[in-house]
Amino acid sequence: TARLSAAASPLSTDEALTGHEAVTSYNNFYEFGTDKGDPARNAHRMSTRPWTVTVEGLAARPRSFGIDELLKLAPLEERIYRLRCVEGWSMVVPWVGFPLAALLKAVEPLGSAKYVEFLTHYDPEIMLRRPILQWPYGEGLRMDEALHPLTILAVGLYGELLPNQNGAPIRLVVPWKYGFKSAKSITTIRLLERQPATAWRRTAPHEYGFYANVNPDVSHPRWSQATERRIGEIRKRPTLMFNGYAEQVASLYQGMDLRTYY
Amino acid sequence: MPNFLRAPSGAQIALLKAAVFFACLLPALDLALGWRNGTLGANPIETLTRASGEWTLRFLLITLAVSPLRRYSGLHWLLRLRRMLGLFAFTYAAAHFMAYIWLDQFFDWRAIAHDILDRPFIAVGFAAFVLLVPLAATSSKAAIRRLGGRRWQSLHRSVYAIAILAVIHFWWLVKADLLKPFIYALILAVLLGLRAWWRELERRRQLSVPPPAKHLDRPVIRIVQK
Numbered sequence: 001t002a003r004l005s006a007a008a009s010p011l012s013t014d015e016a017l018t019g020h021e022a023v024t025s026y027n028n029f030y031e032f033g034t035d036k037g038d039p040a041r042n043a044h045r046m047s048t049r050p051w052t053v054t055v056e057g058l059a060a061r062p063r064s065f066g067i068d069e070l071l072k073l074a075p076l077e078e079r080i081y082r083l084r085c086v087e088g089w090s091m092v093v094p095w096v097g098f099p100l101a102a103l104l105k106a107v108e109p110l111g112s113a114k115y116v117e118f119l120t121h122y123d124p125e126i127m128l129r130r131p132i133l134q135w136p137y138g139e140g141l142r143m144d145e146a147l148h149p150l151t152i153l154a155v156g157l158y159g160e161l162l163p164n165q166n167g168a169p170i171r172l173v174v175p176w177k178y179g180f181k182s183a184k185s186i187t188t189i190r191l192l193e194r195q196p197a198t199a200w201r202r203t204a205p206h207e208y209g210f211y212a213n214v215n216p217d218v219s220h221p222r223w224s225q226a227t228e229r230r231i232g233e234i235r236k237r238p239t240l241m242f243n244g245y246a247e248q249v250a251s252l253y254q255g256m257d258l259r260t261y262y
Numbered sequence: 263m264p265n266f267l268r269a270p271s272g273a274q275i276a277l278l279k280a281a282v283f284f285a286c287l288l289p290a291l292d293l294a295l296g297w298r299n300g301t302l303g304a305n306p307i308e309t310l311t312r313a314s315g316e317w318t319l320r321f322l323l324i325t326l327a328v329s330p331l332r333r334y335s336g337l338h339w340l341l342r343l344r345r346m347l348g349l350f351a352f353t354y355a356a357a358h359f360m361a362y363i364w365l366d367q368f369f370d371w372r373a374i375a376h377d378i379l380d381r382p383f384i385a386v387g388f389a390a391f392v393l394l395v396p397l398a399a400t401s402s403k404a405a406i407r408r409l410g411g412r413r414w415q416s417l418h419r420s421v422y423a424i425a426i427l428a429v430i431h432f433w434w435l436v437k438a439d440l441l442k443p444f445i446y447a448l449i450l451a452v453l454l455g456l457r458a459w460w461r462e463l464e465r466r467r468q469l470s471v472p473p474p475a476k477h478l479d480r481p482v483i484r485i486v487q488k
Contacts, residue, residue, distance in 0.1 A: 026304035034439035037303065087437070089305060132438045203438055222381055222434065224373065231304050235368055 004076055004156040006096045011150060012080035013244075018091035020158050022231050027165045028085065029184055031127040031135065043164035045126040046185070051169050057191035060108035067169045071155055073106065074098035078159070079152055079173070084214045084243045086178035090228045095173050096156030101147045109143070109191050116146040117196035118172055119188040133199045139183040140196040140210065141174065144252055150175055150245060153186075176245040178212045209262035213253070214243035218262050270339055282343055286350040289317050290357065307365045314358035319432060319446055321351035322425045326453045345401050348421070352398040359391050383434035390427035393420055422457075425450055
């Protein structure tokens with residue numbers, strides 16, 4: 001695979017990286033199977049070229065972008081982020097990508113656009129047909145979350161193009177939220193006035209909220225979120241508020257009861 | 263069917279038992295080697311916890327399958343494997359419990375207590391394990407003698423409840439894909455359903471004792487299987 005040239009970012013953490021093997025073999029990508037090893041086994045069936053991402057809805061210049069165009073839309077940066085899964089494990093991943101804001105600015109969102117919805121690739125010929133979640137997988141962000149400098153579209157990992165199991169060719173990464181918010185293999189981005197329905201919330205609304213901010217004080221109804229196991233470590237470590245990004249993002253939620261808006 | 267399968271000799275039974283014993287150890291051996299060699303994937307603690315849990319469930323179901331297999335195959339010696347299979351269910355349950363207490367929670371008793379009190383799936387799994395302990399403890403012949411057959415049997419019927427709790431424990435911990443717990447639930451339903459059906463057959467048979475046959479001048483003795 002081709003090396004991607006990416007500039008280092010001051011937003012990166014200097015924590016030890018989770019190994020390449022673990023990052024690319026331990027994945028949740030339910031379209032390819034619900035076992036952690038399934039995506040690495042099955043995702044090679046997905047063809048990621050050609051690929052277009054359509055940006056539609058409340059924008060002055062809605063349009064489609066080819067993947068090669070997206071790779072040149074903005075300077076690529078390496079963003080080393082903590083990733084916290086809602087299941088209680090975490091990783092440190094060196095993503096390569098660019099701010100989602102760069103793409104949104106290119107289509108000029110209207111003032112009425114308050115939310116951003118992400119729809120992902122679904123092909124029943126190569127993916128799971130059992131309706132475990134409603135396919136295609138949908139996720140969403142509030143506009144201010146989408147425009148936040150930490151929010152990126154990732155196209156690479158460890159300096160190379162994204163492996164399919166990690167959401168090739170382009171995926172969302174929102175490091176202060178549980179991993180399921182970061183939709184993989186995105187095909188459509190919609191600017192909306194109202195909050196969109198999201199995949200996990202449709203399935204179990206009392207367990208998975210729209211915000212899904214990492215929060216050690218708000219348990220999942222079936223397990224605690226106070227601690228996490230960093231992949232590669234034996235002992236659990238305490239989970240940090242907003243996954244350690246509180247300084248950058250806490251202001252987005254000022255005045256909100258995070259127990260209600262979990 | 264070869265004769266040794268129908269009525270194996272004492273030596274053959276001993277050999278069979280040894281073979282089953284080693285077969286039952288294989289999953290544990292496989293996991294132990296995987297742990298040592300680092301081949302249990304990116305999250306070995308999760309792999310170990312899940313695998314030991316699933317093997318507990320499998321051994322519970324295998325143990326519960328002994329009676330139906332024996333009844334429908336006529337291989338009565340199968341019963342002589344049941345205690346060992348049940349003890350393996352307990353062994354894997356103990357490994358699962360230790361994986362949780364030790365590897366997963368690292369003896370953080372406050373977190374463990376919270377888990378048991380706040381999370382129904384942990385509470386149910388914990389209850390199943392606690393209920394399994396007296397069964398393992400009374401598995402010896404001496405214990406059967408001490409308790410008396412009838413009391414021993416009614417105590418060991420709690421394995422039905424334990425298996426139901428174990429399936430619920432698995433069902434509740436799954437995030438969205440219920441296929442696997444559904445399969446275990448289905449197998450358990452068949453195994454328990456058969457027992458309910460046998461009871462019903464027995465009840466009907468006792469209700470419909472036929473009138474004495476005229477050509478027999480002696481009373482008919484019916485042997486009713488318990």
